[in-house]
Amino acid sequence: MTTKAAVATVQDYLFSQVSEIDSVLDRWVPHASVEPASIHRAMRYSLFAGGKRIRPILAIAAARSVSDSPDGIEHAACTLELIHTYSLIHDDLPALDNDDLRRGRPTCHKVFGDAMAILAGDSLLTLAFEVLSRLPLVDAERKIRLVEELARASGTVGGMIGGQVNDIEGEKRTPTAHLLDSIHKAKTGALLRASVRMGAIYAGASEEELAALSEYGEHVGLAFQIVDDVLDVEASSESLGKTAGKDEAQQKITFPAVYGLERSRVMAEEERLAAHTALRMFDDRADRLRQIADFIVQRKA
Amino acid sequence: MTTKAAVATVQDYLFSQVSEIDSVLDRWVPHASVEPASIHRAMRYSLFAGGKRIRPILAIAAARSVSDSPDGIEHAACTLELIHTYSLIHDDLPALDNDDLRRGRPTCHKVFGDAMAILAGDSLLTLAFEVLSRLPLVDAERKIRLVEELARASGTVGGMIGGQVNDIEGEKRTPTAHLLDSIHKAKTGALLRASVRMGAIYAGASEEELAALSEYGEHVGLAFQIVDDVLDVEASSESLGKTAGKDEAQQKITFPAVYGLERSRVMAEEERLAAHTALRMFDDRADRLRQIADFIVQRKA
Numbered sequence: 365m366t367t368k369a370a371v372a373t374v375q376d377y378l379f380s381q382v383s384e385i386d387s388v389l390d391r392w393v394p395h396a397s398v399e400p401a402s403i404h405r406a407m408r409y410s411l412f413a414g415g416k417r418i419r420p421i422l423a424i425a426a427a428r429s430v431s432d433s434p435d436g437i438e439h440a441a442c443t444l445e446l447i448h449t450y451s452l453i454h455d456d457l458p459a460l461d462n463d464d465l466r467r468g469r470p471t472c473h474k475v476f477g478d479a480m481a482i483l484a485g486d487s488l489l490t491l492a493f494e495v496l497s498r499l500p501l502v503d504a505e506r507k508i509r510l511v512e513e514l515a516r517a518s519g520t521v522g523g524m525i526g527g528q529v530n531d532i533e534g535e536k537r538t539p540t541a542h543l544l545d546s547i548h549k550a551k552t553g554a555l556l557r558a559s560v561r562m563g564a565i566y567a568g569a570s571e572e573e574l575a576a577l578s579e580y581g582e583h584v585g586l587a588f589q590i591v592d593d594v595l596d597v598e599a600s601s602e603s604l605g606k607t608a609g610k611d612e613a614q615q616k617i618t619f620p621a622v623y624g625l626e627r628s629r630v631m632a633e634e635e636r637l638a639a640h641t642a643l644r645m646f647d648d649r650a651d652r653l654r655q656i657a658d659f660i661v662q663r664k665a
Numbered sequence: 666m667t668t669k670a671a672v673a674t675v676q677d678y679l680f681s682q683v684s685e686i687d688s689v690l691d692r693w694v695p696h697a698s699v700e701p702a703s704i705h706r707a708m709r710y711s712l713f714a715g716g717k718r719i720r721p722i723l724a725i726a727a728a729r730s731v732s733d734s735p736d737g738i739e740h741a742a743c744t745l746e747l748i749h750t751y752s753l754i755h756d757d758l759p760a761l762d763n764d765d766l767r768r769g770r771p772t773c774h775k776v777f778g779d780a781m782a783i784l785a786g787d788s789l790l791t792l793a794f795e796v797l798s799r800l801p802l803v804d805a806e807r808k809i810r811l812v813e814e815l816a817r818a819s820g821t822v823g824g825m826i827g828g829q830v831n832d833i834e835g836e837k838r839t840p841t842a843h844l845l846d847s848i849h850k851a852k853t854g855a856l857l858r859a860s861v862r863m864g865a866i867y868a869g870a871s872e873e874e875l876a877a878l879s880e881y882g883e884h885v886g887l888a889f890q891i892v893d894d895v896l897d898v899e900a901s902s903e904s905l906g907k908t909a910g911k912d913e914a915q916q917k918i919t920f921p922a923v924y925g926l927e928r929s930r931v932m933a934e935e936e937r938l939a940a941h942t943a944l945r946m947f948d949d950r951a952d953r954l955r956q957i958a959d960f961i962v963q964r965k966a
Contacts, residue, residue: 400830459779478760487821493794494816504805515795529701
């Protein structure tokens with residue numbers, strides 16, 4: 365595990381990354397004064413609500429572990445946050461998880477109404493692909509690989525929407541390790557893995573590097589989900605910025621529900637170590653990825 | 666106007682096009698047995714509900730007016746139907762237009778529930794971009810231009826979602842020509858124009874050809890919307906396959922509401938002629954586009 369000093373350093377790094385990513389997002393999303401203003405206000409409300417930006421941060425760090433200066437990677441990286449935010453807005457709708465609180469604020473539909481929340485989600489999803497099509501500094505071949513990667517990771521077969529469907533249909537079913545695995549791998553795992561892969565593809569990774577980074581992405585994705593589930597049981601709504609204890613109330617299939625809290629914590633640590641192992645072929649340019657894996661397991665919110 | 670024999674011919678042509686497009690869509694959308702099966706059933710239910718496929722048909726006809734054999738155009742064309750169908754599913758939701766009937770059948774959310782309808786829409790939208798990224802027979806440069814064209818036409822600034830927002834916010838406001846123009850141009854116009862443009866881009870149109878075809882697309886798009894509004898007043902729900910007379914009940918801003926029925930019919934005919942004029946630089950390879958413009962104005966449903 366890292367020392368306290370190293371943790372302080374990685375937190376400074378993450379903090380600076382968040383503000384870089386936010387400024388790129390600000391350039392791509394139409395200003396709240398652009399007509400029709402209401403939809404742009406709704407998109408911006410959810411997008412700039414203090415997210416951790418873990419997916420773009422992973423993409424940038426992966427690109428930098430392959431190339432010294434992957435110029436413009438922040439543009440490609442921010443599309444992952446557009447997709448993530450759209451999925452949160454739609455997940456929070458009354459027809460789905462019916463959540464009132466997200467990132468410490470009322471959810472999009474509570475502020476703008478259900479219709480505008482549905483359309484704001486659709487708009488962020490659409491914008492992600494527009495941004496990829498208009499990336500500066502990278503050739504069409506690479507852009508199209510990024511479009512494919514993002515679309516597949518967001519889709520129904522092994523992708524984010526598929527996981528969301530399994531999650532909804534899994535409610536009130538007996539929590540099994542197999543069911544849990546199928547939900548998590550798709551629902552959060554696919555986009556986290558794609559984050560690392562998109563960074564690697566952007567930077568021109570070799571097949572071998574891409575395979576190693578994909579493996580890292582899978583372990584980090586699993587660690588992230590386990591810790592998320594554990595925090596839902598342990599932490600308060602205030603520190604999470606969303607309603608705590610909701611998984612159990614909704615009879616969601618989670619790691620604590622299947623394995624118990626203690627075993628879940630051990631599993632997260634195992635995934636952290638496996639993420640480090642996956643990076644063994646990389647030099648110190650991959651240190652940020654190593655620190656991110658540590659941070660994901662140690663975080664308290 | 667075309668003769669009765671020519672109408673029969675264009676209807677045969679449209680019929681054969683519909684079945685070609687349906688078979689391509691069937692190849693791209695995961696089978697209803699692929700897990701998670703429920704989402705694929707919902708996607709297919711709305712996609713294969715007897716749509717007219719006017720957008721893919723326009724794309725294919727535009728490509729053929731530029732090139733003798735735009736091989737594989739049907740794959741690019743079908744992404745327009747994926748986008749169109751997603752927009753119908755989301756528009757019909759209780760939070761938006763709250764419609765129970767579409768293409769003669771209960772709407773997606775009436776059959777599969779609101780949650781699954783939201784996710785089925787998201788999935789079709791995402792799949793459209795996956796298909797573009799995986800188009801056979803065309804280089805990355807052209808694929809990425811198609812991604813940009815489709816994303817912009819579907820987006821918030823002058824695109825489909827922007828028009829949808831204006832439409833929702835326009836309800837109960839005084840119907841003016843200016844407001845009508847801004848709603849229609851974005852809500853249905855942008856995607857119809859993009860249909861023609863995507864076909865042209867796919868087939869390698871020159872700048873001059875692309876400009877002429879864009880103009881054709883604008884006129885055909887306007888004609889289509891005027892006739893849609895007129896039919897909503899004149900036709901029965903049975904022949905439309907959706908609830909007739911809904912525009913007036915919802916106080917929607919339509920062409921008959923602004924201009925009256927008689928003037929609207931004249932305007933549709935003017936747009937048909939303008940569409941023909943836009944095609945003056947094209948030889949008989951553009952005859953299908955000419956026939957489609959006629960068909961759009963003459964249709965009864």
